[in-house]
Amino acid sequence: MRHVETRLTDSVLLILTSLAGQPRHGYALIKDIETLSGARMSTGTLFGAIRRLLEDRWIEPHEQDDTSRDKQAYRLTAEGRRQLESEIKRLEQLTRAAAHRLRSNPA
């Protein structure tokens, strides 16, 4: 499990954001990420990231009665939520700094 605070990759950030709303399986994640970012994530990128997130225990399988094994849903763990909150704080600081510089140095 990774303990070091590192910048999340775009794919990891999008997956964690999508799962913050509710548990989702592969196809639902692809559609939700497309809605969130406007770009389509390939299944290769998605499931590679899911494999790493499962190993790091940032997400976990979510059992649902009405889904088959080929539609395994995933949900955020407490650690995953903490990592997402930490990344959101970092992005907020970055956004504030960028806005401040733009205001103080108008073109």
Add this chain to the structure above:
Amino acid sequence: MIYRILLKLYPADFRARFQGEMLSAHEEAGGGFSELAGLIAGAAVEWIAKWTYSPAVRARWMADWRFMRPAGVDREEFWGGAPGDLIDAQRRVDFCVSRMMDAIANHKFEQARFYSNEDLKAREILRRVREKYACRTFCGRDGRQEN
């Protein structure tokens, strides 16, 4: 069809875990060239991760530097004071478990059964060595404890 073929580029353990889900997601979501390119890139990333992360694969092709004892440091000191035969017995158990998991991941069940039997023998030897030193736990270099 092309998607199924490209899926075979992935490591066997990854396919065993995710192939069904990937096929299901691909059938629903579809996708063109970028989907296939993403699949090939994903396979390359998975192999790199496997070579650099999985102890079972790394042990097969690369020297594990964690087990390289520096010159001038004796065996007992390097392994934290544990007796040599206790270390050997523990490493034999670790080796059998690692090979057994690798065989299962690659669907080599005959080989997995062989290493399962070897694991039982190795654990019996470990039990006897532990009795010899009257120790109930073994603490490896990585801090792991087994009861």
